[in-house]
Amino acid sequence: MLDMFFSPRSVAVIGASRQKDSAGQGILRSLLKGGVFQSPTNVPFKGRISAVNPNADSVLGVKCHKSVSDIPGQVDLAVIAVPAKIVPLVLKDCIKKKVKGAIIISAGFSELGEQGKLLETEIKAIAKGKIRLIGPNCLGLIRPGVINASFGPCMPKRGNIAFFSQSGALIDSVIDWSLENNYGFSAVVSLGNKADLRFMDLLGWAEADKDTRAIALYLEGLKDGKAFMKAASKVSMKKPIIALKAGRSKTGMKAVSSHTGSLAGSYEIYKAAFRQSGMHVADDVEDLFEMSDVLANMPSCDNGIAIITNGGGAGVLCADHCERLGVSLTKLSDETIADLDKSGMMHPAYSRSNPLDLVGDAKHERYEVAIDTLLRQKDINGLIVIQTLQTMTQSMLDADAVINARKKYPSKPIIASYMGGKFSKKAVEHLQNNSVPQFNVPYRAARAMHTLIQRKKYLASY
């Protein structure tokens, strides 16, 4: 439905500037190379790329046309980075040329007050029924592996999270961050002032997109609360939506209005409405992607889980957080304990209870037996596997034990908490490359499990 944005065959950059650090040149570079900054995740756009700049012959080796009308052949998508006051004129040109979609990068609209609002109303009237718009005042759109029509730093890794954001700067940071944390995206869209396309439109796209398995939203305000909630309720049944809402405080609400011209509204009302629509509410950026990652990669589950650890203290901390969050720890059955005893792999001082403390000298065989035995117990619906890095710990093999158990018990989620840094890195990456969510501290693992249980509850309630 929004193919002109996500799968265009021909894209024109209008306002392809000769100035090196301008948005216009950045976008052209991103289409050509995949990103402004060099990253192994960058993929050049494989369709046709044209440029419009009446004052230049060519930019970055791409011939410049005087106007979009001069471009030979069809143009599916225009990315507009010209001064705000010229945008109406450019839009009219695009409509004449039968361009189907435009991403308006230019700022200087409703975020600037009354005069800007008038200009925004004007472009909305021009576009209505003739061309779809993303923006204005936005960073653009990235579909990793396909197209980078933005001036973000580079293309993120291809993955299964769709991220739609009302803040462009946040997208920049999130992309940079994702490269270090191994997150991947099916799409990243900066919505800006939402003159035309709104969150609900993008939810619809993400629902249908076969790569997307979780939808992350950063929003400051909604202009169409009821319609959004209706759309979100429908999409939530199929794919999880996780929202981070900014502008919850008085100061924040004031700041939001000068940032994107949105009305923030009461956070409590938003939160209640989000939850009613089956959405998950994140507290900060880290939360947003941790929750998205776990929901995209793990099955949801009923309450009642187990914790396996090689460090007693870490197990206790995790149990504390589970209890506080309402995640209950299933009692180990007599059969399970008998099986563990019989295995001959347990340490004489192992805890024989949940959390299951394997004791510090646990090697991977002990992890393997424990993970398998606990997952065999019917009312253990999910597992948190903690590893503290002791000198005899076999991180990579411990990670294999988790990865293999995922394959054997596909309906039971496993969350890893490999606590460490320098010497745990390889194993952590191994887990992440195999789609096992991994958290450095037990608290986050407990919270991830809580998210999966919430998801199951919502799905079961319908």
Place this chain on the structure above:
Amino acid sequence: MLDMFFSPRSVAVIGASRQKDSAGQGILRSLLKGGVFQSPTNVPFKGRISAVNPNADSVLGVKCHKSVSDIPGQVDLAVIAVPAKIVPLVLKDCIKKKVKGAIIISAGFSELGEQGKLLETEIKAIAKGKIRLIGPNCLGLIRPGVINASFGPCMPKRGNIAFFSQSGALIDSVIDWSLENNYGFSAVVSLGNKADLRFMDLLGWAEADKDTRAIALYLEGLKDGKAFMKAASKVSMKKPIIALKAGRSKTGMKAVSSHTGSLAGSYEIYKAAFRQSGMHVADDVEDLFEMSDVLANMPSCDNGIAIITNGGGAGVLCADHCERLGVSLTKLSDETIADLDKSGMMHPAYSRSNPLDLVGDAKHERYEVAIDTLLRQKDINGLIVIQTLQTMTQSMLDADAVINARKKYPSKPIIASYMGGKFSKKAVEHLQNNSVPQFNVPYRAARAMHTLIQRKKYLASY
């Protein structure tokens, strides 16, 4: 006072095993090389190292003696890694040899129930008034740059946080983690079952130690609550103490009792007592070190701070969290706004309010002017500086702006939130190397500022 542990001249490993992944051999290696795992932070112990093993001629090239009595010359510290039942005998030998301190690594004491308790009572009676003990059932002690008398993975970086922990495994993970996150320690001690030395003794050492500027505790239970609180109240006046308490939940309390044989007690009572003693309460491991780092490296401050950002959304998120935590944002004075306007460096659309949004195209000169102008305003007591990584952002120069302002305004804390990963890494390390606390998400920056304000309140209340 505890020099035999922290500055010994001569150390003996009793139970120096020929088995490669044993604790005994690990400790000997750590004394010789600084750590079991190779790390550039490792420093070999410069004093005399001896080994005791009646069944070996030498281990790792160190000659083995039949017993500690056979070692020529004075031994200040014995590190004991022999089976539990032999520990009483070894301790008596140590006392005969006039060894001043012993770290008992061996497990198999009160954490194992009644029989273990008897053995622990026995060693306490043997040691009383004759030799000081750390442990049993512990990982050992590390004083970075001086001695690694533990079987942790390696020596962490030398720094200004003293970390005392009732869990050994947590120490392993924290060291591994600190190497990636640039934290440094003045001392790391695993207390184990606390047969002799308790938290309060170590607090006393840390209070006097000139390198220590913050004291981080992981504790499961206290045997001497009142005495501890008294000691903590005294030390808190001079140096901040941050505590992470495990065993808060019912399940957690049960797990604690099988882990270190401690009684966990009600968390609410602990928390109230901690706060009354001027201690800071952490919620998880990450918290513990983030709070310790900020308290060690930044002055405390009165409430009333400012936020500077180049991303509107990030500023809003930070303001939201500040308000929720009770961190108030000072109104920018007319003079401050006039100075910003006069500078000629601001973007026409800059926010002119707190959070101060410099707009996405901000280069380092704009940050410089904004930081300096805001810190000049008397009732702005601290600053959070947020940077989202946009394509024109000059991370390293932005970091310099923060580092220079720290020197110019030493009494006003600055917390950085450079949001990003791959392309922000260098700047983040630059900040950390200059002791500026840096957080990836605005929430953590807000919480760090809250911690500094709490600290000032406590100090002012006396």
